[in-house]
Amino acid sequence: MKLGELKTELLYLSDAHLYEFDANILKIIDIDEENAYFILNRTAFFPQGGGQPADHGLIISTEGKAKVVDVQEKEGDVYHKVKILEGTFKENDAIRGKIDATRRLKFMRAHSGSHLLFGAIKAVLGHIEYAGFEISEDKIRMDIQYPGKVTKEVLDKAEILANKVMIEDRPMKTYTITTKEAIEKFGEELSFAKELPDEILRIVEIPEWDIAACSGTHCLSSGMVRMIKIIGSYRLQENVERVEFLVGEQAILNALRSLKELDNISKQLQVEKGNIIREIGRIKKELETLQKENIKLRKEMAGYKLQDLVEKEQEQVGDYKLVVGEVPMLSTKEIVAFVKETCLKDRNLILVVGSYEKSAYIVGGLGEDVKGAVNISEIIHEAAQELGGRGGGGPTLAQGGGPMKVKLKDALSLAKSKIKQKILGK
Numbered sequence: 001m002k003l004g005e006l007k008t009e010l011l012y013l014s015d016a017h018l019y020e021f022d023a024n025i026l027k028i029i030d031i032d033e034e035n036a037y038f039i040l041n042r043t044a045f046f047p048q049g050g051g052q053p054a055d056h057g058l059i060i061s062t063e064g065k066a067k068v069v070d071v072q073e074k075e076g077d078v079y080h081k082v083k084i085l086e087g088t089f090k091e092n093d094a095i096r097g098k099i100d101a102t103r104r105l106k107f108m109r110a111h112s113g114s115h116l117l118f119g120a121i122k123a124v125l126g127h128i129e130y131a132g133f134e135i136s137e138d139k140i141r142m143d144i145q146y147p148g149k150v151t152k153e154v155l156d157k158a159e160i161l162a163n164k165v166m167i168e169d170r171p172m173k174t175y176t177i178t179t180k181e182a183i184e185k186f187g188e189e190l191s192f193a194k195e196l197p198d199e200i201l202r203i204v205e206i207p208e209w210d211i212a213a214c215s216g217t218h219c220l221s222s223g224m225v226r227m228i229k230i231i232g233s234y235r236l237q238e239n240v241e242r243v244e245f246l247v248g249e250q251a252i253l254n255a256l257r258s259l260k261e262l263d264n265i266s267k268q269l270q271v272e273k274g275n276i277i278r279e280i281g282r283i284k285k286e287l288e289t290l291q292k293e294n295i296k297l298r299k300e301m302a303g304y305k306l307q308d309l310v311e312k313e314q315e316q317v318g319d320y321k322l323v324v325g326e327v328p329m330l331s332t333k334e335i336v337a338f339v340k341e342t343c344l345k346d347r348n349l350i351l352v353v354g355s356y357e358k359s360a361y362i363v364g365g366l367g368e369d370v371k372g373a374v375n376i377s378e379i380i381h382e383a384a385q386e387l388g389g390r391g392g393g394g395p396t397l398a399q400g401g402g403p404m405k406v407k408l409k410d411a412l413s414l415a416k417s418k419i420k421q422k423i424l425g426k
């Protein structure tokens with residue numbers, strides 16, 4: 001048998017709602033004991049193609065029963081991959097095919113929904129081109145070619161339009177026509193994937209909405225789609241936007257879930273649904289004010305801690321008073337100002353303060369009488385190296401810092417011991 005020799009008659013092309021049919025097995029290709037491919041003289045099983053998955057279902061004869069798990073078309077022959085459930089099958093057997101109607105209806109709604117949505121996006125944006133389509137378990141995706149931006153506002157409008165035309169329950173007509181006739185008749189109006197085969201085309205038409213060349217299965221009228229809900233979109237590549245959506249039961253359940261969530265939010269916020277956005281704006285503003293106040297208070301507290309540090313942590317080292325400590329949440333600028341001011345007031349003071357915000361830093365200062373006894377710039381530079389950075393400054397005031405916040409304590413104790421060593425000479 002040559003590929004394509006048998007040419008299965010495709011019943012779904014003329015009647016997409018035929019879920020049961022009679023046929024004969026022309027050829028059986030065994031895979032193993034339980035699995036085989038059946039080629040029939042006619043079939044209503046849709047073979048995977050054009051983004052639509054294969055139909056599933058049953059093939060039953062007087063002698064056996066088989067489950068159809070996949071359907072593929074190769075050069076006009078349709079291969080039904082089956083798992084034998086009961087009995088046996090042989091070539092020339094008369095069979096009855098039963099299609100999983102729930103699964104098929106889902107795909108038909110998806111296909112029909114994509115035609116409705118394509119027409120709607122076209123109505124909003126003007127000329128767009130069809131660039132791909134695929135149905136998967138949890139969503140449907142449609143790719144459209146358009147050079148400009150496809151905004152959320154555009155898709156929101158299109159979604160409403162598509163649902164309106166869906167509700168109008170317009171007929172979805174399918175018929176065949178030659179490519180030449182189609183181009184003459186519809187021209188630019190015809191939506192199709194880039195290349196048109198130069199032969200007979202199958203046209204799917206929603207009057208005054210969308211005319212497409214498509215060999216998928218569709219609902220008899222637009223109302224059967226039940227609902228179209230866009231769930232996302234993104235730029236797939238230059239000039240191509242991918243739109244993801246749901247139809248039928250999935251769309252309705254998704255919409256109901258969203259409404260339920262909205263109910264919960266309104267309950268949590270204790271406002272009417274219509275006022276949620278305004279309330280969130282108010283809460284955000286309030287939070288901003290509180291955050292600002294919080295920072296202000298923390299800074300004030302840090303200022304007190306700094307004061308406390310100088311009063312309580314003094315250590316007599318030779319003729320001088322040494323204070324080394326850590327106060328979080330202050331900027332270098334604030335610490336520099338404090339160290340400068342405190343050292344001006346106390347001639348015998350050596351003050352080293354460490355702090356951190358995004359990174360860690362150390363500021364050191366000397367009172368007038370300590371000058372010459374300690375090179376504070378050198379000490380701070382060495383301590384800053386502990387923090388993975390560097391430091392420097394003048395003879396009475398120096399600062400430094402680095403990214404390693406966890407090393408702040410080590411850096412401070414290094415500064416302390418270096419200063420003691422300098423003064424006490426050991």
Ligand SMILES: [Zn+2]
Nearest residue numbers: 111204214216
């Ligand atoms: Zn279609």
